[in-house]
Amino acid sequence: MKLTHGSSTGCSAFPCNTTQDGRGPTFVGVTCSSSRVVSLVLSNKGLTGTISPNLSLCRNLGILDLSQNSLTGTLPSTLGMLSYLMTLNVSHNQISGPIPAEIANCSYLHELDLEQNRFSGELPAALATLQKLQTFDVSHNNLEGPIPTGLSNTSDGRPRFNASSFEGNPGLYGFPLPYAKGHNLSILAIVGIGLGSGFLSLIVSFTAVCIWLRVTEQRLAAEEGKISQLVPEYD
Template sequence: MAHVLGGWRSWRWFSCRKIVEVIIILVFVDCGCAQKGGDDGACLTGLNEDLQDTQGSLASWNSKDLLSPCFNQSWSTLTGITCNENRVYSIQLSSKGLGGIISSAISNCSFVSLVDFSDNNLKGEIQLGLGNLLLLSTLNLSLNGFSGAIPDALTNCTYLNVLDLHKNGLTGPIPVGLGYLQRLRVFDVSDNDLSGPIPISLANSSTGPRFNTTSFMGNKKLYGYPLPPPRQHNLSVVGIVGIGLGSGMLSLILSFTAVCIWLRVSEQRLAAEEGKISQLTTD
């Protein structure tokens, strides 16, 4: 009997301990304490390979530090990189004279909240991998040479608060899904080569325009509210009357000129005939 009770107590203790362990794991996962996913080292290594550092702005980006960018701390010695809770939190490389492209490896920085590559010489298409950064709140790729379409994948970034893509060479329509990002407060796609209608979800809200004209201007093939309607080239009544009067006046001048020429020719012919008659009479 004692053996049975001892076994029961051991099993009950084992079960309770397992339940507690499961609860602890769930709590840690739920609160975000067990941060998993992504590979910051692979992210930054890939970026370093595809960026062209013409001004030496990324001199601190050596291969050793790239593999462990946060050094188990909430800071980093890498230029433009900040950390939080041992993960890369922001990539701020604005105005660094960088060329090349943004590597697809950026999708590995799964905890990044801010990406700023503005005012550089970057080219190529906007990486689809940016749509995998589910915690991204600010994306600034303005003042570069990006081409191609605005990827629909950016609509996955539900925390996106700032999206600035102005002064690039982007083409195609504006993804309708961007208008459904409820946290979006800054939106600028001006001075590109975008085409098609402006999504209503980006132009209107219950209190009026969500984003004003400056967010969309500089795209000749883009249309719709809040952009002003294209200029009409229809002629006004005054213009029509002016054209009519001008045409009539031109016709009158041409007719008068023709009559004058005919009279002049007739006079010369008559004078010639009179000369002949006079000569005959004299003879």
């Protein structure tokens, strides 16, 4: 089975056609309400190909589960147009490219599961604005850069998602992930530079004080010599 770029007819009539006995849609994994697709669950169906950006035409879609297939290509940014989307699960595929920041437009999103793919680039900071997000997993991808603060902590400082949501991305760093060796070295280097700079400043300051004392001593000696010349000698 393939999931590729299809027609732009939308998700209203055709997918929700009922059988002759009126028992519901003829498509496996499709749930409709008022002739509109509200759920598309095709987990572990042997799907190949790419995710069509035309899925954005399913404007009433609340659940999109395409996990555990063999999908490739990128995650369409047009999915950000699904304003009622509550679940987006494309885990365990071969999807690559960046995570679209437009996903943050799905303000009702409760679950975002992108684990076990080939996503790369940085985590969009906009994802931290998803206030209803309860399940979040981007583990085991090729992500890099810092973890946005809003995804690691809540506004009152409590942890939002634990380390298992981010692990398996060698280039990703920041709380709640433990510090990698490379980043530990960076911190040590920063501390070393700070200490070195402080020591250098101390040497410069000490040298300046020594020069000032020497100049002052010479000036005082010169003044004492002038005074001694003015004082008459008595036998």
